[in-house]
Amino acid sequence: MSMPTHLTPSQRSELASLLQTTVQAIERQSTLHQEGLSLVEHAQQVLQQDGDDAPQRAGDREVDFAVSERDGQRLVALRRAQSRLNDPDFGHCIDCGVHIPFERLRIELEALRCVACESTHERKF
Numbered sequence: 519m520s521m522p523t524h525l526t527p528s529q530r531s532e533l534a535s536l537l538q539t540t541v542q543a544i545e546r547q548s549t550l551h552q553e554g555l556s557l558v559e560h561a562q563q564v565l566q567q568d569g570d571d572a573p574q575r576a577g578d579r580e581v582d583f584a585v586s587e588r589d590g591q592r593l594v595a596l597r598r599a600q601s602r603l604n605d606p607d608f609g610h611c612i613d614c615g616v617h618i619p620f621e622r623l624r625i626e627l628e629a630l631r632c633v634a635c636e637s638t639h640e641r642k643f
Protein backbone atom coordinates (compact mmCIF):
# COMPACT_ATOMS: atom_id res chain seq x y z
CA MET A 519 0.00 0.00 0.00
CA SER A 520 1.48 3.34 -0.93
CA MET A 521 0.62 6.76 0.37
CA PRO A 522 -0.63 9.27 -2.17
CA THR A 523 2.04 11.56 -3.52
CA HIS A 524 3.00 14.60 -1.49
CA LEU A 525 3.38 16.69 -4.63
CA THR A 526 0.72 19.24 -5.51
CA PRO A 527 -0.69 19.20 -9.06
CA SER A 528 1.25 22.38 -9.89
CA GLN A 529 4.52 20.93 -8.57
CA ARG A 530 3.87 17.83 -10.63
CA SER A 531 3.25 19.82 -13.79
CA GLU A 532 6.39 21.89 -13.14
CA LEU A 533 8.37 18.63 -12.92
CA ALA A 534 6.69 17.37 -16.09
CA SER A 535 7.77 20.41 -18.09
CA LEU A 536 11.29 20.40 -16.59
CA LEU A 537 11.60 16.73 -17.56
CA GLN A 538 10.46 17.45 -21.08
CA THR A 539 12.87 20.38 -21.48
CA THR A 540 15.78 18.35 -20.14
CA VAL A 541 15.04 15.33 -22.33
CA GLN A 542 14.82 17.57 -25.40
CA ALA A 543 18.08 19.33 -24.51
CA ILE A 544 19.95 16.05 -24.15
CA GLU A 545 18.47 14.71 -27.36
CA ARG A 546 19.53 17.84 -29.22
CA GLN A 547 22.99 17.63 -27.68
CA SER A 548 23.46 13.98 -28.57
CA THR A 549 22.31 14.60 -32.12
CA LEU A 550 24.95 17.31 -32.41
CA HIS A 551 27.37 14.92 -30.78
CA GLN A 552 26.65 12.19 -33.33
CA GLU A 553 27.08 14.66 -36.15
CA GLY A 554 30.38 15.72 -34.58
CA LEU A 555 31.43 12.10 -34.37
CA SER A 556 30.68 11.42 -38.00
CA LEU A 557 32.66 14.52 -38.96
CA VAL A 558 35.56 13.14 -36.94
CA GLU A 559 35.20 9.81 -38.70
CA HIS A 560 35.09 11.49 -42.04
CA ALA A 561 38.25 13.43 -41.19
CA GLN A 562 39.86 10.17 -40.10
CA GLN A 563 39.10 8.50 -43.38
CA VAL A 564 40.67 11.41 -45.19
CA LEU A 565 43.70 11.43 -42.92
CA GLN A 566 44.15 7.66 -43.01
CA GLN A 567 45.17 8.00 -46.61
CA ASP A 568 48.35 9.54 -45.21
CA GLY A 569 48.54 6.89 -42.42
CA ASP A 570 50.29 7.97 -39.13
CA ASP A 571 49.01 8.79 -35.62
CA ALA A 572 45.98 6.46 -35.63
CA PRO A 573 46.26 5.41 -31.95
CA GLN A 574 45.80 9.03 -30.82
CA ARG A 575 42.57 9.34 -32.77
CA ALA A 576 41.24 6.00 -31.51
CA GLY A 577 41.64 7.37 -27.96
CA ASP A 578 39.60 10.46 -28.81
CA ARG A 579 36.84 8.26 -30.11
CA GLU A 580 36.60 6.29 -26.86
CA VAL A 581 36.05 9.53 -24.97
CA ASP A 582 33.25 10.46 -27.39
CA PHE A 583 31.52 7.11 -26.87
CA ALA A 584 31.81 7.39 -23.09
CA VAL A 585 30.11 10.80 -23.17
CA SER A 586 27.22 9.62 -25.32
CA GLU A 587 26.75 6.51 -23.18
CA ARG A 588 26.40 8.70 -20.09
CA ASP A 589 23.85 10.88 -21.90
CA GLY A 590 22.03 7.74 -22.95
CA GLN A 591 21.79 6.47 -19.38
CA ARG A 592 20.51 9.83 -18.19
CA LEU A 593 17.92 9.86 -20.97
CA VAL A 594 16.67 6.44 -19.92
CA ALA A 595 16.40 7.59 -16.29
CA LEU A 596 14.59 10.80 -17.28
CA ARG A 597 12.14 8.95 -19.52
CA ARG A 598 11.46 6.52 -16.70
CA ALA A 599 10.75 9.48 -14.41
CA GLN A 600 8.38 10.92 -17.05
CA SER A 601 6.43 7.68 -17.21
CA ARG A 602 6.25 7.40 -13.41
CA LEU A 603 5.25 11.01 -12.87
CA ASN A 604 1.55 10.22 -12.48
CA ASP A 605 2.03 7.13 -10.35
CA PRO A 606 0.75 7.56 -6.77
CA ASP A 607 4.19 6.71 -5.38
CA PHE A 608 6.17 9.06 -7.60
CA GLY A 609 8.50 11.15 -5.46
CA HIS A 610 8.83 8.50 -2.77
CA CYS A 611 12.25 7.05 -2.02
CA ILE A 612 12.35 3.55 -3.59
CA ASP A 613 14.40 2.28 -0.64
CA CYS A 614 12.74 3.71 2.47
CA GLY A 615 9.51 5.23 1.10
CA VAL A 616 10.10 8.70 2.55
CA HIS A 617 8.86 11.70 0.53
CA ILE A 618 11.63 13.12 -1.61
CA PRO A 619 11.34 16.91 -1.21
CA PHE A 620 10.08 18.80 -4.24
CA GLU A 621 13.21 20.99 -4.18
CA ARG A 622 15.40 17.90 -4.56
CA LEU A 623 13.26 16.51 -7.40
CA ARG A 624 13.46 19.83 -9.22
CA ILE A 625 17.25 19.75 -9.15
CA GLU A 626 17.61 16.03 -9.73
CA LEU A 627 14.64 15.08 -11.88
CA GLU A 628 15.57 11.41 -12.11
CA ALA A 629 16.11 11.03 -8.34
CA LEU A 630 14.73 7.73 -7.07
CA ARG A 631 16.00 7.94 -3.51
CA CYS A 632 16.11 10.38 -0.62
CA VAL A 633 19.52 11.93 0.10
CA ALA A 634 20.28 9.47 2.93
CA CYS A 635 19.49 6.35 0.88
CA GLU A 636 21.26 7.79 -2.17
CA SER A 637 24.53 8.13 -0.27
CA THR A 638 24.17 4.61 1.19
CA HIS A 639 23.46 3.30 -2.30
CA GLU A 640 26.47 5.09 -3.79
CA ARG A 641 28.75 3.73 -1.08
CA LYS A 642 27.80 0.17 -2.06
CA PHE A 643 29.19 0.65 -5.57
Ligand SMILES: [Zn+2]
Nearest residue numbers: 611614632635
Ligand atom coordinates in the same frame (compact mmCIF):
# COMPACT_ATOMS: atom_id res chain seq x y z
ZN1 LIG B 1 15.26 6.82 1.49
